[in-house]
Amino acid sequence: MIWLTWRQFRAQAVTAAVALALFAVLLVSTRPRMASLYAASGIAGCHTSSCAGLASGFLNQLASTTPFSGHALDPLPDGFNLYPFVYTGSILLILLAPAIVGIFWGAPLIARELENGTGRLTWNQSITRTRWLTVKLTLIAAAAMAVTEAFSQLQSWWATPIGRAMGVGGSASVFTGNRFSPLAFVTHGIAPLGYAAFGFTLGAAAGLLIRRTVPAMAVTLAVFAAVQLAMPLWVRPNLIPPQHTTVAIGRDVTFGDYGVGNSALPAFSLTTGSVPGQPGAWVTGSGAVDRAGQPVRVLPAACAQQANQAGADILDCLDGQGIRIALSYQPASRYWAVQAAETGILLVLAAGLTGLCFWRLGRRRT
Amino acid sequence: MTAVVETEGLGKRYRGQWALADCTLSVPARHVVGLVGPNGAGKTTLLNLATGMTAPSAGTIQVLGAIPAASPAQLARIGYLAQDAPAYAGLSVADHLRLGQHLNPAWDAALARARVERLELNLRQKAGTLSGGQRAQLALTLAVAKRPELLILDEPVASLDPLARREFLQDLMETVAEQEVSVLLTSHLISDLERICDYLIVLAGARVRLAGPVDELLATHHLLSGPRRASDSGPAGAEVISASHTDRQSTLLVRAAGPVLDPAWTSAEVSLEDLVLAYMKQAAGRAGRARHLEVQR
Amino acid sequence: MIEFHLDGRSGVAPYLQLIHQVRHALRLDLLRQGDQLPKVKDVAAGLAINPNTVLKAYRELEYEGLVAARPGIGTFVTGTLSGGSLATLGPLRTDLRRWLAKARRAGLDDESIEALFLSTFRSAREEDIA
Numbered sequence: 001m002i003w004l005t006w007r008q009f010r011a012q013a014v015t016a017a018v019a020l021a022l023f024a025v026l027l028v029s030t031r032p033r034m035a036s037l038y039a040a041s042g043i044a045g046c047h048t049s050s051c052a053g054l055a056s057g058f059l060n061q062l063a064s065t066t067p068f069s070g071h072a073l074d075p076l077p078d079g080f081n082l083y084p085f086v087y088t089g090s091i092l093l094i095l096l097a098p099a100i101v102g103i104f105w106g107a108p109l110i111a112r113e114l115e116n117g118t119g120r121l122t123w124n125q126s127i128t129r130t131r132w133l134t135v136k137l138t139l140i141a142a143a144a145m146a147v148t149e150a151f152s153q154l155q156s157w158w159a160t161p162i163g164r165a166m167g168v169g170g171s172a173s174v175f176t177g178n179r180f181s182p183l184a185f186v187t188h189g190i191a192p193l194g195y196a197a198f199g200f201t202l203g204a205a206a207g208l209l210i211r212r213t214v215p216a217m218a219v220t221l222a223v224f225a226a227v228q229l230a231m232p233l234w235v236r237p238n239l240i241p242p243q244h245t246t247v248a249i250g251r252d253v254t255f256g257d258y259g260v261g262n263s264a265l266p267a268f269s270l271t272t273g274s275v276p277g278q279p280g281a282w283v284t285g286s287g288a289v290d291r292a293g294q295p296v297r298v299l300p301a302a303c304a305q306q307a308n309q310a311g312a313d314i315l316d317c318l319d320g321q322g323i324r325i326a327l328s329y330q331p332a333s334r335y336w337a338v339q340a341a342e343t344g345i346l347l348v349l350a351a352g353l354t355g356l357c358f359w360r361l362g363r364r365r366t
Numbered sequence: 367m368t369a370v371v372e373t374e375g376l377g378k379r380y381r382g383q384w385a386l387a388d389c390t391l392s393v394p395a396r397h398v399v400g401l402v403g404p405n406g407a408g409k410t411t412l413l414n415l416a417t418g419m420t421a422p423s424a425g426t427i428q429v430l431g432a433i434p435a436a437s438p439a440q441l442a443r444i445g446y447l448a449q450d451a452p453a454y455a456g457l458s459v460a461d462h463l464r465l466g467q468h469l470n471p472a473w474d475a476a477l478a479r480a481r482v483e484r485l486e487l488n489l490r491q492k493a494g495t496l497s498g499g500q501r502a503q504l505a506l507t508l509a510v511a512k513r514p515e516l517l518i519l520d521e522p523v524a525s526l527d528p529l530a531r532r533e534f535l536q537d538l539m540e541t542v543a544e545q546e547v548s549v550l551l552t553s554h555l556i557s558d559l560e561r562i563c564d565y566l567i568v569l570a571g572a573r574v575r576l577a578g579p580v581d582e583l584l585a586t587h588h589l590l591s592g593p594r595r596a597s598d599s600g601p602a603g604a605e606v607i608s609a610s611h612t613d614r615q616s617t618l619l620v621r622a623a624g625p626v627l628d629p630a631w632t633s634a635e636v637s638l639e640d641l642v643l644a645y646m647k648q649a650a651g652r653a654g655r656a657r658h659l660e661v662q663r
Numbered sequence: 664m665i666e667f668h669l670d671g672r673s674g675v676a677p678y679l680q681l682i683h684q685v686r687h688a689l690r691l692d693l694l695r696q697g698d699q700l701p702k703v704k705d706v707a708a709g710l711a712i713n714p715n716t717v718l719k720a721y722r723e724l725e726y727e728g729l730v731a732a733r734p735g736i737g738t739f740v741t742g743t744l745s746g747g748s749l750a751t752l753g754p755l756r757t758d759l760r761r762w763l764a765k766a767r768r769a770g771l772d773d774e775s776i777e778a779l780f781l782s783t784f785r786s787a788r789e790e791d792i793a
Contacts, residue, residue: 003468007461008454117452121505124417125469126442126512128435398713532711540708557671561712584676637674 001127001135009140012105016147023093023151027158030086033067038161043168055170059162063173084174087162090155094187097151098199099224101144106203107216109136110361114211129361137354141200148196152187167280179335180282182232189339194346199224201353208357231342237284239341242328246289247276249319257299268299270318270325280332291322368431370395370516370548371416375425378411385411387572389425393550393565395515397579398542400563401552402642404650407569409552410449413520416550417446430516442472445509445547449520451502455494459487462504463511470512478511485537499530503537510541517541519551523558531555535562556639568642570649580638587641590618590631601628608644619644664701665694669710677712681720689729689744692752700730700738 006013038044041058043051062083110133113119123129156163162175171177177184186195202223207216252274257266270288275281288296303317330338371393378386386408393399401409414420415427418435427433432440453462459482467473482489485503493501502522509517522538523531539562542549553559559566566583568576576583587607590600595616598609604620611617619636620626626633665688669677688694700721707714721738724730729742766776 001469004465007457007464116455117448117450118454120419120446120448121452121454121508122465122469123419123435124441124444124446124448125466125508126438126471127469128438128441131438397715535711536708539711539714540704543704543707543714561669561671561677561710564713564715635674 001132002139004122005136005139009105009143013143016143020147020150020154023090024154026086027090027154030067030082031158033065034062034083034158034161037061037065038165041165043165043170046168052169055165055168056172057170058165059170059172059175062162063175081173087159088174090151090158091183091187094148094151094155094192095183095228097148098144098192098195099221099228101148101196102199102203102220102224103217105140105144106200107207107220108213109140109204109207110357111207111211111213111216114208115213130358133358133361137201137204137357141197141350144196144200145193148192152192156188169279178280178282179332180280180330180338185232185236185339185342186228189336190343191339191346194343194350197350198227198346198353201350201357205353205356208360235345236338236342237330239338239345240330240334242284242330244326244328245275246293246324246326249315249323249325250276253315253325255314255318266299267297270323272325272327275327275329275331278329278331280335282330282332283327284330285328287326288318288323289326291324293326295326296323368395369393371427371429371550372431373415373425373427376412376415376422376427377424378408378415378420379423384423384572386415386569387424389574391567391574391577393567394579395548396546397565398549398563399551399565399567400559401550401567401569402554402556402559403569403575404646405554408572409569410520412569413518413550413552416518417444438471442470442512443515445512445514445517447502447505447509447517447519447522450525451498451505451522453493453496453501453504456492458490458492459496459504460489462493462508463489466508466511472513474511474513477513478507481507481511497530499526499534502526502530502534506534506537506541510545510547513545514547517547517549517551519549521552521554523553523555531558538562556642560638566638566642568645570646571652573649575645575649576641583641584636584638586623587619587621587636588626589634589636589640590620590626591634592616592631601626601631608647664699667701667706667710669712677710678716678720678723681706681717682723685720685724685729686744689740689742694740696740696743698740700740702737 038058041054041061043054043058046054063081065083066080067082110119113122123132166175166178179185179188185191199220203216203220206219206223207213210216210219249270250272253270253272255268255270257268268288271283271286273283275283290296300318300321300323302321303314369392371391373389373391376386376389376391377384389408389412401412403409411420415422416429416434418433418441430440430443435441454465457465463475463478463482466478467475482504485500485507487496487500487504493504496504506519506522509519519538523534526534535558538549541547551563564580566576566578566580567574588604590604593616594611594614598606598618600606600609600618600620601622604622604626606618606620608619609616618631619640665685667681667684669680673680675683685694685700701709703714703717703721706712706717721730721732725732725738727742729740729744730738731741732738763776766779771779
């Protein structure tokens with residue numbers, strides 16, 4: 001059965017290996033330039049006060065450097081910014097890998113056997129469907145998780161200097177955000193394993209229930225995309241009860257108004273991306289509150305004038321009115337806890353889908 | 367002699383329609399059993415139940431004394447050739463043999479290789495490029511080389527040209543002679559069944575209409591011809607299966623335990639084809655009357 | 664070794680056809696005592712018929728005392744049919760050839776020769792019985 005699994009999986013395995021190899025070549029060939037820029041930037045031995053500035057400088061350089069210019073075999077067009085492209089592209093690749101695995105490895109797994117009738121050949125050899133499914137799911141799921149994790153680890157290795165620069169507060173171009181940013185979160189740590197397992201078992205279950213490969217691929221893509229959207233919006237922020245604090249309105253608070261409320265005063269919101277004293281924290285919710293801690297949604301009359309001019313004045317005014325910003329957030333130290341919780345949920349979903357596959361296939365329905 | 371397939375009140379329902387109902391059979395071992403009937407009569411459903419591809423909606427079925435597909439040991443004793451001989455288009459003939467070897471503990475590799483050589487199949491050729499006859503022979507090789515006690519074949523020659531069909535049946539009979547294996551096959555080509563079957567089951571309208579050894583069936587059915595009668599009834603003690611009339615003559619196909627000695631009738635032997643067609647017509651007649659009543663209501 | 668053939672449309676059961684062919688061959692001295700009949704497997708494969716059919720024919724012949732089965736080796740001819748020895752068959756065959764040549768010269772075709780022979784054969788038989 002192991003031989004058969006390998007023989008039928010051979011083409012897909014080779015494709016994945018080639019993709020991984022090309023990916024590695026790209027990353028390895030562009031790493032040295034980044035490393036030398038990083039070494040020259042002085043971030044390694046910087047003092048806390050100057051770090052952010054040095055880091056941003058490095059990241060800006062990185063964003064505009066052209067490592068191959070001057071070489072005879074320069075493959076890149078002029079003005080093309082290689083490093084932002086590779087950075088964003090590699091993250092997107094890791095994001096898509098579970099979907100690709102689900103569509104191309106998972107959906108055809110059972111659907112093709114049913115569609116082509118070859119199930120009637122294989123499931124009448126001296127092997128039960130349960131054993132067939134066990135070997136197939138185990139081996140290919142393991143391959144899926146390994147490949148996705150390999151991509152993720154390669155990318156993490158390549159982006160280490162960028163990570164360090166962003167860690168000390170630098171940012172430029174696409175090199176912004178922290179570990180909790182939606183794209184970064186699902187492509188690092190152990191989350192890729194969870195998504196790979198989920199994507200694959202989703203494809204397999206869709207193939208079994210729908211019984212035709214191409215519709216199963218479409219359904220897998222749709223459901224996976226829905227989950228990828230639902231997770232950061234509704235699930236991830238609430239995996240662990242967030243912490244709360246209320247702080248004075250600082251420099252990086254953003255004022256947004258939503259037009260006219262009642263009594264001709266606009267509704268407004270206050271948002272921010274950071275928590276003072278909590279570097280790397282993830283803000284899951286924010287809102288304006290008054291001195292008593294009650295939510296304030298309508299602009300105080302005293303600040304109506306400044307509302308029409310964007311910028312610091314409106315924030316000063318609100319501050320003068322005693323308005324503060326209430327935050328719910330996850331501190332940076334909870335990164336691994338949230339990773340574990342999300343991966344756990346995905347693995348539970350994968351297990352449920354696996355159970356569904358065994359239940360349906362084993363019930364001897366044609 | 368033990369039964370290879372034993373069913374009791376077996377039934378299968380798909381979306382409210384009974385594809386097979388009230389099926390009670392005891393199929394003897396060491397016979398070549400023909401399962402015949404019109405399309406949609408329930409033949410493939412019965413085979414799906416026998417191989418464990420699907421579970422009964424009513425009644426029970428036991429194959430070689432166990433529930434179908436219950437265990438690898440039970441699966442190993444049955445060789446199955448599905449309709450249209452499915453094969454992996456991208457795998458070569460040799461790959462298919464390796465499949466058989468890896469998935470069957472009782473695989474006889476020497477037998478498989480000998481068969482493939484004799485059939486002149488190219489080991490490296492992808493199964494997707496084989497002709498229909500070659501694919502059927504490959505599928506039969508896979509079924510036979512696991513040394514089963516029972517071979518189940520679903521319309522094995524339906525889509526083959528006459529030469530391929532004859533070669534397949536010759537090969538099958540040689541296997542039966544060598545390995546003493548029981549065979550259960552479906553076909554709607556009665557001429558083929560006449561040559562190779564010694565036990566017959568007629569399925570029509572989701573029900574078993576006739577089942578028994580071919581010799582016995584032919585001995586207990588008679589074709590009676592005589593002057594034109596008004597009614598369809600025949601001599602005493604004989605059950606009329608089908609009747610046809612011209613303006614001067616009536617012809618009845620009857621079932622009787624012994625020979626029909628009524629002088630009013632001339633008795634002749636019945637061919638297997640006439641027998642099967644008569645029972646199928648009888649089943650259709652009943653169904654037609656039921657339909658007619660439904661419409662009237 | 665005798666080679667069997669099957670007439671699917673004759674209405675005669677296959678096993679009976681096999682028996683007839685063996686008896687026919689015995690009468691014509693095409694099969695002699697000690698000759699081996701084809702193996703059951705080979706007949707079944709050659710004609711695409713059920714091996715049980717062949718077994719049935721061979722068993723019937725054995726019951727009639729014409730053949731005997733030796734387990735593991737094969738089935739062999741043991742008896743003869745009263746058709747006379749080679750010595751008597753030879754001259755009779757020559758006579759028959761001469762008669763056939765005469766019938767042809769007289770202008771008879773195959774069907775007429777056959778009809779003439781059968782009707783004479785039957786009426787002669789009636790007279791013998793009477």
